[in-house]
Each structure stands twice: as structure tokens, then as C-alpha cells.
Amino acid sequence: MTEAQRESVRVLTPVGMLGAGFPRETVDRGIALGADVIAVDGGSTDSGPYYLGSGTAKTAAAAVAGDLRILLRASASAGIPVVIGSCGTSGTDSGVDWVAGIAETILREEGLTLRIARIYSEQRAETLKERLNEGRVHPLPPLGDLDAATLDSCSHIVGMMGHEPIVAALRAGADVVLAGRATDTAVAAAYPLMLGMPAGPTWHASKIVECGGQCTTNPRAGGVLATIDHDGFTIEPLDPANACTPTSVAAHMLYETVDPFRMREPAGTLDVSDAVYTALDERRVRVEGSRFELADQHTIKLEGARVTGYETMSFTAIRDPHILSKIEEWAALMHRILRARVRQTLGLEPPQYAVDLRLYGYNAVLEDLDPATGPPREVGAMLLVNAPDQATATAVAKIANPLMLHLPTPDMAYLPSLAFATSPAEIERGPAYEFVLNHVVDVDEPSELFRVEIAEEASRD
Structure with a gap:
């Protein structure tokens, strides 16, 4: 047939x-x-x-x-x-x-x-730059116009x-x-x-x-x-x-x-x-x-990813009811003290490194899109440090270690004991990547x- x-x-x-x-x-x-x-x-x-x-x-x-x-x-x-x-x-x-x-x-x-x-x-950046110069590459929302440097920064680019x-x-x-x-x-x-x-x-x-x-x-x-x-x-x-x-x-x-x-x-x-x-x-x-x-x-859609730095993660569990009743204050205090100690110890300021503190069990997933109400029963605090090299990311996470274990709120008369999920507490995640291409090529x-x-x-x- x-x-x-x-x-x-x-x-x-x-x-x-x-x-x-x-x-x-x-x-x-x-x-x-x-x-x-x-x-x-x-x-x-x-x-x-x-x-x-x-x-x-x-x-x-x-x-x-x-x-x-x-x-x-x-x-x-x-x-x-x-x-x-x-x-x-x-x-x-x-x-x-x-x-x-x-x-x-x-x-x-x-x-x-x-x-x-x-x-x-897979696509070569040099070939795509030729098409870019010819006006044959176009952005898809929410990204804007593409530049050659972005193509060069990608570790891998694929066409769909x-x-x-x-x-x-x-x-x-x-x-x-x-x-x-x-x-x-x-x-x-x-x-x-x-x-x-x-x-x-x-x-x-x-x-x-x-x-x-x-x-x-x-x-x-x-x-x-x-x-x-x-x-x-x-x-x-x-x-x-x-x-x-x-x-x-x-x-x-x-x-x-x-x-x-x-x-x-x-x-x-x-x-x-x-x-x-x-x-x-x-x-x-x-x-x-x-x-x-x-x-x-x-048109062919392009996808590309590049290294944004190196990450080290630390995770601790919080059950202290007083901290949990003021968990947002505790998180803000963590950011403030950690930034000061990194400045004092390593001489670094953002954007030389970045810190993301996620409160799982409270509002880690949707954050302000679905704000939490009332104190949680327990919270897992995930600290994610990003830096240009692994050693720096781990150094910042190590500076955070005592804070992740014993940081009290300002009105507490005692040092709480929180619970690290792993030993060692710092987990090196290696290179971190981000998507940077959402474009089509004619x-x-x-x-x-x-x-x-x-x-x-x-x-x-």
C-alpha cells in the first residue's frame, strides 16, 4: 500500500x-x-x-x-x-x-x-551569530533582543x-x-x-x-x-x-x-x-x-544555558516555637548578620556572592504569591550560596554555619539548638546554570x- x-x-x-x-x-x-x-x-x-x-x-x-x-x-x-x-x-x-x-x-x-x-x-555560537547579524533571530517573551555575548556565554545551545x-x-x-x-x-x-x-x-x-x-x-x-x-x-x-x-x-x-x-x-x-x-x-x-x-x-526555537557561578547548600530544621512565631524576623536577622560577618571575614559584598534563604514549611515555594498565615509547626531553612568559585561559596556557607545552628531572635534569652540535616552541613553543588535563550531563528x-x-x-x- x-x-x-x-x-x-x-x-x-x-x-x-x-x-x-x-x-x-x-x-x-x-x-x-x-x-x-x-x-x-x-x-x-x-x-x-x-x-x-x-x-x-x-x-x-x-x-x-x-x-x-x-x-x-x-x-x-x-x-x-x-x-x-x-x-x-x-x-x-x-x-x-x-x-x-x-x-x-x-x-x-x-x-x-x-x-x-x-x-x-546542538548549535554553534559562531553560526548563530551570523544569523543574528542577518536579523534572523527574534526573542520570545519575556526576553528581549539577543546579543552575541549571550551566545558565547552558553555552554550548550540546542535547536528544537x-x-x-x-x-x-x-x-x-x-x-x-x-x-x-x-x-x-x-x-x-x-x-x-x-x-x-x-x-x-x-x-x-x-x-x-x-x-x-x-x-x-x-x-x-x-x-x-x-x-x-x-x-x-x-x-x-x-x-x-x-x-x-x-x-x-x-x-x-x-x-x-x-x-x-x-x-x-x-x-x-x-x-x-x-x-x-x-x-x-x-x-x-x-x-x-x-x-x-x-x-x-x-522558525526553530533555541534553548541555551550558561554557568552563573558555583553553589554550596546548607539545610537546618527549626522546631523552636518562639523562633517559629517570628520566622520572618529570624530570616531577616540571618541575612543581616551573615552579610556583616562575610564582609568582616572575607571582605566580600553582594554581588560578589549571593545568598538565598528558603523557609520550607512556611512560604518557600510561592512566597509572596501565597503568603503564609500563622506560625508553622516546623520549618526547614535552606541556605543556598552562589559565588564565582566553589571555595568562596563554601566559605560563605561555613560562616553561616553557627547562625544556622544557634541564631536566636533578638528577644530570646537563650541560644536555640537547630538541627542540621547533614554532616558536614555544607554540601557543594558544583556549577549552577541558568537558561538565557528563549528565541527563535528563521x-x-x-x-x-x-x-x-x-x-x-x-x-x-
Whole structure:
């Protein structure tokens, strides 16, 4: 059957992120239901800039290997491709190579013959500066115009690919596509789009399945299968005891989107304002009416992270009821005395170092957005020191040590004893990173910023 004759394409998404784990039997059921492709995201920016800045993964190699082994066996047995995006958490070149190394080891151990494609998404600052000078780089809110110095300061920069590089790898004969940074939706959309499915239902279905079972009534039960056709798509859980409902499916359009009805991809915008969600039975949902509007200009989003300094952390627990009744005064006193002692001992003043004191159990998470009322029962005080080098950060934290252990409020006639969580109390966290790029770059061809490498066909042992 040619691509134009395909009536539908079934996308199996076993889990929201590679390495998170899923029941093997749910993948077996997806294969039995006729899955045409296995698609799974391999990363995220949710856990902050460290993983991009350092080029390391947040997932354990053993966890990734456990998931990959199930997927590669299923791919070889059913003769269907596997597509994994944002490899190694942030999609750096080292992240792609890390996942590829794990996959190649599994193929050798299992005696499987599958061709692996690596799609690299890291960008060189020098190349981006040329595009910046040409006026082809534009900021996304809340950031302003980009300067060359910011590009030079990044330890890693990735471009977020759409479906096109993945399609190129599949057309070149890849059985397993390991992509660098990619939109979550592109991972699932690539194969159906390649086989001629319409863009509206494909991108909408891909958005719904991006987090596996999160669009079901029991997200812990495993992934989902989306069947995309020329009029819409149908989605069902891989676990027979789980269910999709119109509410659970429609609600996922609210996830990580500014607008619940419109979502931008590199090639254009998904519009679901006219989508209709219909329960086919107690487990399956049918969706029709999705549209995709092609953009006048194809853009690639850039993500970059740089080192902001080195951090040392100290954590103490407070149970003293008098301090807890005046916890904000205690925190202000801590800042004031610590600053004076650092000036006296090290001769340093902010911004030569920075101190963040978070009161967990009181208002550490939302602070003034949700102010605490009444004294807490106990508080964990986390002191985080940032400085240009590790030694300075640790020195400041050590100066804070007696204060974190015995600092009283001014009206106390005794020294309280607080409780350090660790010994030593100072924990060196190493380099700290921040995201500094939230920009898009105009491209003439969707795949021009990405590099596809396909290994020779793997041989059985």
C-alpha cells in the first residue's frame, strides 16, 4: 500500500518520558492492536537548566536501558520504527550519543538487526551569530533582543526540531530514530505525516499522547494508542482496565500551553477551537475538527544555558516555637548578620556572592504569591550560596554555619539548638546554570540546523 492509500496510522506511546518505566504487557497489547510506530519523548526542560548546561541526563542509564530493551524488542518483532526525541533529557549531542550507546549495547546483547539514526541538534555560537547579524533571530517573551555575548556565554545551545528531520531519517531507512532536542509533539507526528495523514488530526493527536497515559483516568497504568485517519483520531489506553474520557483527553490541551486552543510548532499552529471530543465507549475517545495553519516563516526555537557561578547548600530544621512565631524576623536577622560577618571575614559584598534563604514549611515555594498565615509547626531553612568559585561559596556557607545552628531572635534569652540535616552541613553543588535563550531563528529549510547520521545496519552476533 502506498503512502497516499493509507487510511490510518497507529501511534503507540508507552510512557511520557523514556526511563520513567512502563508495564511491558501494555506495549505487547499496543503491538497486538496494530501499532505502526512507537514514539516516546526522552527529555524535558522541566527539571531546570542544569541538564542542558552540563550536557548530562536526569535519568539513570539502567532505567533508560530497561525501557529501551522492551521497545527495541517490540520494534524488531513487529517490524515498526521507534522514534525517541530530546535524548539525554536536553537533546544535546552527548545526550543523543549516550542513548545511542545504550541502544547499540542492547542490540548486540539481543542479537537484533536495527538501523539507528542519530539526529544532532546542538548549535554553534559562531553560526548563530551570523544569523543574528542577518536579523534572523527574534526573542520570545519575556526576553528581549539577543546579543552575541549571550551566545558565547552558553555552554550548550540546542535547536528544537519539528518533524522534518525525523521524517528524513525514517525515509533514509532508519529503524530507530534517536533525535536531539525536539518538540514533544514532533516525535509522535513524524511518522503519520510521512505517511500522508492530515496535519490537523496528526498534530492534535501528538499533543494528546505526548505524556503517555496522562490523558487517561489512571496515568500510572501505562501509555496510549492513537489511531489517526483523514477525518480525526481515536485514542485509547494500552491497559484494558484504564480509560480515556472526553474530559481527560481535552484537558491535556491545557498542559504546558499558553492558549488551550492554539499551539505553535516550527511549521505552523495547531488550532483545536472547533475540535469535538466524543466518547465511543467507556474507554475510547474520538476527536474531529482539528486544523493546522502553516506559518509564513518556519522558525526553530533555541534553548541555551550558561554557568552563573558555583553553589554550596546548607539545610537546618527549626522546631523552636518562639523562633517559629517570628520566622520572618529570624530570616531577616540571618541575612543581616551573615552579610556583616562575610564582609568582616572575607571582605566580600553582594554581588560578589549571593545568598538565598528558603523557609520550607512556611512560604518557600510561592512566597509572596501565597503568603503564609500563622506560625508553622516546623520549618526547614535552606541556605543556598552562589559565588564565582566553589571555595568562596563554601566559605560563605561555613560562616553561616553557627547562625544556622544557634541564631536566636533578638528577644530570646537563650541560644536555640537547630538541627542540621547533614554532616558536614555544607554540601557543594558544583556549577549552577541558568537558561538565557528563549528565541527563535528563521530558517529557509526545516532541517538545515540539524545533522542526521545513520549507522550501517547492525549485524547479529
